[in-house]
Structures are given as structure tokens and as C-alpha cells.
Amino acid sequence: MSQTVSHAWVLKRRPAGRITRDDYDWVEMPLDAPKAGEVLVRTVYLSLDPTNRIWASDMAQYMPPVELGEVMRGGTLGVVEASGDENFAVGDVVQGMWGWRSHALQPAMALNKLPAQPGVPWDAYMSVLGATGMTAYFGLMDIGAPKAGETLVVSAAAGAVGSLVGQIGKIMGCRVIGTAGSDEKCAHLINDLGFDAAINYKTADLGAALDEAAPNGIDIYFENTGGPVTDAVYPRLNLNARIPLCGLIAHYNDEETGEGTPGPKNFQMALMRRALIKGFIVIDYLPRFPEGIAAMAGWLAEGKLQYRTDMVDGLENAVEGVNRLFDGANTGKLLVRCSEAPATP
Amino acid sequence: MSQTVSHAWVLKRRPAGRITRDDYDWVEMPLDAPKAGEVLVRTVYLSLDPTNRIWASDMAQYMPPVELGEVMRGGTLGVVEASGDENFAVGDVVQGMWGWRSHALQPAMALNKLPAQPGVPWDAYMSVLGATGMTAYFGLMDIGAPKAGETLVVSAAAGAVGSLVGQIGKIMGCRVIGTAGSDEKCAHLINDLGFDAAINYKTADLGAALDEAAPNGIDIYFENTGGPVTDAVYPRLNLNARIPLCGLIAHYNDEETGEGTPGPKNFQMALMRRALIKGFIVIDYLPRFPEGIAAMAGWLAEGKLQYRTDMVDGLENAVEGVNRLFDGANTGKLLVRCSEAPATP
Numbered sequence: 001m002s003q004t005v006s007h008a009w010v011l012k013r014r015p016a017g018r019i020t021r022d023d024y025d026w027v028e029m030p031l032d033a034p035k036a037g038e039v040l041v042r043t044v045y046l047s048l049d050p051t052n053r054i055w056a057s058d059m060a061q062y063m064p065p066v067e068l069g070e071v072m073r074g075g076t077l078g079v080v081e082a083s084g085d086e087n088f089a090v091g092d093v094v095q096g097m098w099g100w101r102s103h104a105l106q107p108a109m110a111l112n113k114l115p116a117q118p119g120v121p122w123d124a125y126m127s128v129l130g131a132t133g134m135t136a137y138f139g140l141m142d143i144g145a146p147k148a149g150e151t152l153v154v155s156a157a158a159g160a161v162g163s164l165v166g167q168i169g170k171i172m173g174c175r176v177i178g179t180a181g182s183d184e185k186c187a188h189l190i191n192d193l194g195f196d197a198a199i200n201y202k203t204a205d206l207g208a209a210l211d212e213a214a215p216n217g218i219d220i221y222f223e224n225t226g227g228p229v230t231d232a233v234y235p236r237l238n239l240n241a242r243i244p245l246c247g248l249i250a251h252y253n254d255e256e257t258g259e260g261t262p263g264p265k266n267f268q269m270a271l272m273r274r275a276l277i278k279g280f281i282v283i284d285y286l287p288r289f290p291e292g293i294a295a296m297a298g299w300l301a302e303g304k305l306q307y308r309t310d311m312v313d314g315l316e317n318a319v320e321g322v323n324r325l326f327d328g329a330n331t332g333k334l335l336v337r338c339s340e341a342p343a344t345p
Numbered sequence: 346m347s348q349t350v351s352h353a354w355v356l357k358r359r360p361a362g363r364i365t366r367d368d369y370d371w372v373e374m375p376l377d378a379p380k381a382g383e384v385l386v387r388t389v390y391l392s393l394d395p396t397n398r399i400w401a402s403d404m405a406q407y408m409p410p411v412e413l414g415e416v417m418r419g420g421t422l423g424v425v426e427a428s429g430d431e432n433f434a435v436g437d438v439v440q441g442m443w444g445w446r447s448h449a450l451q452p453a454m455a456l457n458k459l460p461a462q463p464g465v466p467w468d469a470y471m472s473v474l475g476a477t478g479m480t481a482y483f484g485l486m487d488i489g490a491p492k493a494g495e496t497l498v499v500s501a502a503a504g505a506v507g508s509l510v511g512q513i514g515k516i517m518g519c520r521v522i523g524t525a526g527s528d529e530k531c532a533h534l535i536n537d538l539g540f541d542a543a544i545n546y547k548t549a550d551l552g553a554a555l556d557e558a559a560p561n562g563i564d565i566y567f568e569n570t571g572g573p574v575t576d577a578v579y580p581r582l583n584l585n586a587r588i589p590l591c592g593l594i595a596h597y598n599d600e601e602t603g604e605g606t607p608g609p610k611n612f613q614m615a616l617m618r619r620a621l622i623k624g625f626i627v628i629d630y631l632p633r634f635p636e637g638i639a640a641m642a643g644w645l646a647e648g649k650l651q652y653r654t655d656m657v658d659g660l661e662n663a664v665e666g667v668n669r670l671f672d673g674a675n676t677g678k679l680l681v682r683c684s685e686a687p688a689t690p
Binding site (some may be wrong): 054059060061062123226231235236246247248251259260261262263264265266267268269270271272273274275276277278279280281284 | 399404405407430435496576579580590591592593596604605606607608610611612613614615616617618619620621622623624625629663
């Protein structure tokens with residue numbers, strides 16, 4: 001087996017505010033053939049997620065930060081090109097976390113071989129059937145505990161997680177309201193995903209719009225953003241409201257002030273309405289993934305769940321691509337296509 | 346039975362910031378003899394609590410606000426002076442919520458007759474065995490879920506609720522740290538109540554003091570205050586920290602800005618550490634009061650729980666008295682003695 005060259009993004013310095021091209025080095029790394037227990041993978045899809053901004057910082061976080069000089073962390077899907085492990089064969093499609101690089105040598109135990117399911121394209125494992133889908137499913141079902149007839153508000157509702165949360169909310173019989181950053185996204189939420197109402201947070205009077213869309217108050221707020229949407233939601237919380245705290249993307253690019261991310265205004269409502277606020281990370285639910293994947297795959301097969309992929313072409317465009325999240329430019333799951341995908345089974 | 350005169354504090358206008366004498370009228374109200382099903386009570390103790398400030402405002406809250414022209418709301422303990430109900434006799438000691446007045450006619454079903462327990466003074470029912478004690482017990486045990494060896498931080502720890510929370514935490518085997526507003530209170534927490542550490546939030550470098558007092562981070566933060574203590578606690582939360590949200594007294598006198606109470610700075614830590622924040626009101630636990638009272642009475646009898654009463658003499662001093670809470674002047678449960686208490690059984 002000849003030597004392979006991997007192209008990779010290596011973190012050079014901590015971003016200040018927005019991630020820029022100069023925060024990373026684009027490097028070439030030669031890779032040897034896999035030794036026993038190792039597998040050589042070619043990256044097909046790289047997942048871009050809001051948490052990338054956190055990993056690139058050295059703030060206190062739920063995993064160690066990416067160290068300077070390390071390949072940038074990221075969820076990946078790829079194809080086995082050479083294998084030193086009996087459980088993996090050339091051509092197998094695998095999932096892992098080998099980061100922002102075109103090829104990688106990985107210990108076999110760090111890889112998860114994916115099943116070929118007829119009609120399920122491989123990118124589904126990077127969204128609706130992957131960590132994104134499980135974040136939506138467990139955050140809403142376990143913490144949000146939706147009941148038919150309740151009102152659910154989802155921020156960043158046109159994003160990868162939010163668009164699934166809203167659809168699951170509809171399946172559970174909730175009135176579902178999404179916030180998003182453009183009229184086009186709002187139309188998508190209502191017309192394509194079946195939301196009851198959508199609010200353009202950049203142009204609407206948020207309080208008045210919520211009063212109109214949620215006349216009976218808000219029972220569940222799926223929190224992806226923080227910021228003005230959150231500040232307008234809190235005064236409208238109902239008794240015993242639940243707030244799955246999934247993300248605070250509105251603040252990830254804040255300059256370091258030493259004061260961190262500001263909490264919600266009108267925070268007294270968490271007390272007055274006896275709200276439950278629970279931070280969570282999808283890996284908390286790893287043991288229950290089979291339950292979540294079965295539920296999501298079932299709804300997908302029944303045509304009750306739709307998902308979109310926002311595809312950036314070429315690993316060399318990953319840095320520019322990740323900022324689509326913070327610009328609100330993406331609709332649905334943001335992925336980088338690093339090389340040609342295997343055909344849908 | 347001759348006519349009785351009740352003296353009462355009636356809400357005249359909504360306080361702006363601090364409660365003042367001019368926000369209330371001091372009035373005389375004649376009371377008739379009780380009709381069938383009614384009971385005439387003489388007030389012995391009136392409870393003063395931080396939530397009085399909320400009730401006097403017209404902000405969204407967990408009960409309807411006190412209306413202008415109404416007698417101010419408050420928890421009360423008194424003695425039956427005349428009864429039109431077979432379940433109550435002259436001399437019975439009863440608890441209720443007849444508010445800031447010297448005498449009241451109450452429907453019998455709004456009263457709770459207290460047992461005469463040898464050695465238990467009547468004011469205990471207004472603190473350790475009353476709503477205050479139940480707030481401490483259920484907030485800590487049900488939401489905080491303390492485990493031996495964990496670190497518990499309590500704000501307003503020399504207050505009525507906080508001082509009990511810290512002692513229950515010690516009984517449960519936690520390392521307990523309290524914050525309070527004077528060196529005298531801090532000494533009381535350590536020397537009299539057995540806290541492991543106490544921090545004067547007015548003079549300490551809160552971050553450094555917490556780092557020293559809680560070297561293993563904070564597992565439970567019993568939230569009574571909001572403000573600078575909270576802002577310093579959040580960066581030090583451990584994974585799966587629990588935050589019973591009991592009060593936000595640091596903000597109750599804030600001028601209305603339309604933005605309400607600011608949430609904690611460093612709010613991202615609720616996400617990063619997957620914290621649970623749960624607002625609660627003691628009445629949520631009403632069905633479980635017997636369990637809580639039994640536990641607290643047991644610890645009291647074993648000498649494991651101490652409580653202090655900060656007594657204001659005379660109902661005419663209630664308005665000045667309530668500000669002791671916001672000035673941090675009280676240690677322990679703040680009560681008004683409105684008339685002579687029956688002897689301890």
C-alpha cells in the first residue's frame with residue numbers, strides 16, 4: 001500500500017469573535033498504511049456544528065478544548081480505504097470523530113460501521129439519524145416532555161436540530177412556533193415542515209409576535225440561541241414550563257468579557273412560573289440512542305419527518321462554511337462534502 | 346360578643362424600589378362577631394418574607410398580586426377569640442393567611458389548628474416547622490438531591506431558609522458553604538450552625554473565596570438571591586449541578602426596566618455543565634408537608650437543627666420590619682409579634 005496524503009485544518013490560535021481563515025493552518029500530512037488494529041478512512045462528510053466555536057476556544061466546556069497545533073475536531077463519515085482490522089473491509093461506510101481532514105488513520109474501536117439501509121442516503125446518518133437527530137429527540141422528549149395541546153417554541157427552528165424538534169413537536173400534538181432569521185426560512189417552516197407559526201426574529205416585534213402566535217402562553221421552549229428570542233419568551237412562560245437548554249449560539253462569538261454569556265432577561269419568570277431549565281449534551285443519552293434512532297427512522301419511513309442538508313463542497317471551504325451557522329445562512333444540517341459519497345443503498 | 350376593632354395595613358400604591366411607609370395606609374376596621382362557619386382570630390405572629398415585595402408589585406407572579414385597597418397578604422399564627430364553628434374553640438392556636446392585621450374574621454376552612462407539642466414554642470410553626478422549613482427541606486432534598494461528599498453553596502445563608510438549608514446539607518453529609526452580608530453572620534454560620542465555610546459577599550473577592558472554600562467545585566447551589574454571588578457560583582458548577590431556584594432577593598427592589606431580573610452571568614455554564622435549574626414555590630409540595638414536618642421535627646428533637654427568630658415587636662412596625670430583609674439586617678426567620686404569644690406547651 002502506497003503512502004496517502006491527508007489534507008487537514010490545524011488550529012493555529014484561539015479565534016477572537018468570529019472564526020477566521022487565519023485561525024487555522026491548512027496542512028498536508030503523509031499517512032502510512034494501517035497497522036494491525038488500525039483503519040485508513042477517506043472522509044466523505046464532515047459535520048459543521050455551533051459547538052465547533054466552543055471547541056476552538058479555551059473556555060470551560062463539556063469536552064477538553066482542541067489544543068493549538070491539533071487537527072480541528074468534528075464528526076465525520078467516510079469510507080474505508082485500507083484496513084488492518086478484521087471487522088472493517090475496504091468500502092465499508094463508517095462514522096467517527098476524526099475531524100477536519102481528508103484522510104485519517106483511526107483505531108478500529110473509534111469507528112462505527114453503518115448499515116446499508118435501502119432508500120436511506122448516507123448523509124442521513126449525519127443529521128436525522130445521527131447526533132443532530134438524537135439531540136432533537138432526547139432534548140424534546142426527555143426534558144421537554146411534550147403533551148398534546150401544549151405550546152412549543154423552538155429557536156433557530158430552521159437549523160438542523162430546531163427543524164427536527166418542531167416536527168417531533170407536531171407529531172406529539174403540540175402547537176409549534178419557530179423563530180428563524182429570514183422570511184424564506186419562516187415560509188419553509190410553515191409550508192414544508194408543518195409549523196403552526198414562524199417568526200422572523202430579525203424583523204418582528206418579538207413580544208407582539210409571540211403574543212399572537214402563542215395566545216395560551218409557552219409550555220416548552222427549546223433553547224438553541226439565547227439572545228432576544230429568549231428574552232421575549234421568558235415573560236410568556238406558563239406554569240411548570242420546561243426549557244431544554246441545547247445551545248446559546250447567539251453568544252458564541254461574543255468577545256471574552258470575563259462575564260461569559262448573559263443569562264435570560266426576565267429570569268424571575270423561571271421562579272414565578274416554576275420552570276425547569278436543563279442543560280444537556282447529546283452524549284448524555286448515548287445508552288438510549290437505539291431507542292431514539294428507532295423512533296426517528298420510523299417517523300422518517302412514515303413520511304412524518306423531513307430533513308434538509310446544507311452542503312458545502314470541499315474540505316478546503318470548511319472554515320468559511322462554519323460561519324454559515326453564525327450568519328444564519330444555513331437551512332437544515334450543515335455538512336462539508338469532502339469527497340464523493342457512496343451511492344444510496 | 347361585643348364588636349372588635351382590627352388594625353390593618355392596607356396597600357395604597359405599588360412600591361417603587363424599596364417598600365416605604367407611604368405605600369400603605371394604617372386603618373381601623375370594626376369586626377362583627379363570627380357567623381356560623383366563621384372564626385374570630387387575634388394575630389400573634391405575622392411572617393415577613395422576601396416575597397412580600399413581589400406580592401405588593403403587579404409583576405407577573407405565582408399568586409395574584411395584592412390589589413390596591415386590600416389588606417397586605419402574609420402568613421399568620423393566632424389565637425381563637427370567638428368561634429362560630431364546632432371545630433374551633435376559644436384559645437385554640439391556629440395558622441392561616443389573614444395578612445397584616447391585628448384581628449380577622451376567617452372562614453373556618455381557611456384555618457389550620459396547631460397541635461400543642463411539649464417543648465415546641467409556637468413560633469416554630471412560623472419557621473422551622475412551617476413554610477420556611479418546608480421550603481428549605483423540599484427545595485434541597487427534592488431538587489438539590491444532596492449526596493454525601495458533595496459541595497453545597499447556599500446564598501442568604503443566615504436567612505430563615507438558608508440557615509436551615511445549610512444545616513440539612515450538613516446532616517446529609519455535604520460540604521456546606523454559605524454566603525452572608527456581615528462577618529458576624531458568617532461567624533454564626535460556622536460557629537453555631539456547623540457550616541464548613543462562610544463568605545461575606547460584601548467584602549470578599551467572591552471568585553477567590555469560592556475557589557478556596559469549594560476546591561472541588563459546586564454540586565448544588567441553593568439560590569436565594571441572584572446577583573454577584575450567583576455570578577461567581579456559575580463558573581464553578583460541577584457536571585450535573587443542581588440549582589433549586591428559591592428566590593432572587595437581590596433584585597426584588599430593582600426599578601422596573603421592562604427587562605425584569607437579569608439572569609446569571611456565565612449562563613453558558615448551565616449548558617456546559619448540564620445543570621438543572623428548577624424554580625419552585627413551597628406550595629408545590631403541600632401534599633408532602635407531613636413528610637417534611639416529620640423529618641424536621643425529628644432533627645429538631647435530636648438537636649441537629651437550630652433556628653433563630655428575628656422578632657419585630659408590634660404590627661405597627663411591620664413596614665419598617667420588612668425592609669430588614671432587604672437590608673440584610675435579620676438573622677433567621679423574621680416575624681412580627683402582634684400580641685402576646687401563648688406559653689410554650
